Amino acid sequence: MRVLLVLLVCFSWATIARSADAISLSDRKLISEINQAVGQAGKHFAAGEHEQAGQSIQSAMAMVGELGSNSPELVGKIQPAISRIQKAHMMLEFEGVMLPPFQPPRLALEEKKTRKTKTVSAKRQAKTPVIPKADPFSFANAVAPILDKRCGRCHIDGARGGFSMTSFAALMKGPPEGVVIFPGDNVGSRLIETIETGDMPRGGGKVTPAELQILKTWISKGALFDGNDPSVPIRSIKASVGSAPTTADPMNNANVPMKAMKATGKETVSFAKDVAGLLIDNCKGCHIDAMQTRGGLNMDSFATLLRGGDSGSMINPGNAEASLLIKKLRGTEGDRMPGGGRPPLSESDIQLVATWINEGATLDGDSDRQPLRVMNQLAWAASASASELSRKRSKTAEINLKLVASTGVEPQSVITDHFLVTGTASKKTLELVGSLAEKQIKTVESVVPESDGPAEDFYRGKATIYVLPKRYDYSEFSKMVERRGIPSEWQSHWRFDGIDGYVAMVATERDDAKEIESRLVTPLTALAIATRGSEVPRWFAEGVGVVTSMRKAKLDREERMRIESETATAVSAMKDAKSFLDGKMSPEQADRIGAAIATTLLSRNQRRNYDQLLQELEKGGSFETAFAKVFRATPKEFIDTWLKYVR
Structure with a gap:
């Protein structure tokens, strides 16, 4: 993709540099500056600097807007650049860069159509025009309507x-x-x-065989996008295909995404702990976790809050009284928020939000795309004790089991030093699982530093182990609690969201201790790694867990050869570190790569660095920072080097 963008940029330079008949000197200069901005974007993109590339593209977009659309000659000269900007815009959106919609001048499109028509006429005499058939696998006309109809209630409205x-x-x-x-x-x-x-869609919906074939064919043909802007809402995308573009209003704040500013540490109000909590309590259902977002205002994340809604931006950093959010909360502009018969916020709560805005509306969470609910919970967890986390996990377990417990089967629980073992399995099975889990702590401590405090501190609160007697119950747990399906071969897995940490597994009285033990080692080890720091990536935690389990299991020759073959296949399919870290590999291949990297990190040559990495994580540093400090390279740089070595 990088090579493609660079080639597009180079071609744009060559095209724009051609003669500019009847174009003023000032316009020529502006065209040159557009070219330079697009060229700079290509360099940044090639270096993996996507945010900087986005800034350069935004600069080019703004300059295209300055040229206007009054001169067909002028607009015609910049048409090649416009095409490159549009493609770069889409590629950057795929990389997660937030950009305002790009609306090229109307004459640019008209000139492009006219040029194509003239070219065809010059090559051959006019014939009866052939109207092209609509692509039956078009994203805009075929795929998007299916997604809206079958998935919209859960994944578009929410x-x-x-x-x-x-x-x-x-x-x-x-x-x-x-x-x-x-x-x-x-x-x-x-x-x-x-x-x-049949896992999706939920709620009784069903994708017809014909619809499924359209989706499969669209993906097989490359999952192409045939709209103008990949950030356009799916429900509006049909109108954007082939429609006449409109000139974006630079004064409309909705067209200019506000950038999140990191907190300085001098603020008196925390967004993550204070403001996010208020928004969650008072805006849920209409703007947070909403089935249908009111007024186009989505507050699920900090980024969407900054983006605003149909009325424009809600926040004016540094000026609370001019911010629409405060006006809405006070009821001085339009309908008061929160609506729906809910009581208004107290003046002290409104003042809390106003103070946050006056102090710059900064972000003290991990990411502007992190769900507000998660951000708020993590802010609470940062100062919570292990016993407080244990109590919260216990309450969460009660709620989760109500979703999956079979009729007439009352969940039971067993408490050990490190774990809350609970589920619909028999009491005897729960006790066996608890005993075996405690025995695995010694194995886990071979790759995780032993805690100096009480056992409850090891997983930052007692970890929950859900024990389910049937594979069906285990699958239902994932569907109802995690909202996902799981591979048919799985017998156990782990999860940690910054607060709740658990292992879910299948176990019955018919399983012997060795079978149950084999299902515990990987998830218990991975969960211990994940709870050691801030946003420890899954590939690292799972990789260490898998390697630890493999070493303990003492695999036979046939099993080792199978794993080596699968790992070799995964390595061959891995383009580079970025594709792996961005989750663009299949889960099975990503897990094999993670285990292979973990094997290197746990080797004699790297073990000292691995131990230092965990020590840095224990101090509270982020994984990225800790990794770079210990290995003197970012995870991406390290994995790229590792990939060259193993190939």
């Missing part, structure tokens, strides 16, 4: 499971677990798998 389909860009980004569409590979695309297994 973002169930953290997965939003509000736009093509959001769809291709996928949920936090990774991408669900692999262009050209409908078999490996999670979207197709969940439909074919």
